[in-house]
Amino acid sequence: MKIPARYSHVLFGGMLSVIMVTIISGTVVLINQGYDQEFFRRWLRGFITAWPVAFPSVLVVAPFVRRVVSRITE
Template sequence: MRIPVRYAHLLFGALLSAIMVSVVSVVVLLMNQSPANGFFGLWLKAVITTWPIAFPTVLVVSPLVRRVVARMTAPEREA
């Protein structure tokens, strides 16, 4: 099953935020706890708790970041 291209920005935001939340939460948990019994449950709880915040944040912030990057960069000259 393929998703229509009109939803690409939502899929991009969902995947990017899920990956970032997963990576950041595991790093923070490892910094504050040892990977003992129950670590996976704590990590999953952290991901489930923070992803609903990260997803809309990515959707709102990414267009702004794209505009800032576009202003900060210039097209490369062809050789």
């Protein structure tokens, strides 16, 4: 089953934001609080807090970034 192309921007934003938030929240938790038995619980909490902000941000910012990149590249 394929998703219709008209939803590609939402799928792109969702996938990009999940990957970004996973990497960044894990990095921030590791640097600030270290690695111990509570690491994954804190990482998940950070992810759940950050993703609702990241997903709509990507949806809003991505079209602007695409336009800027297309203007400055050949």
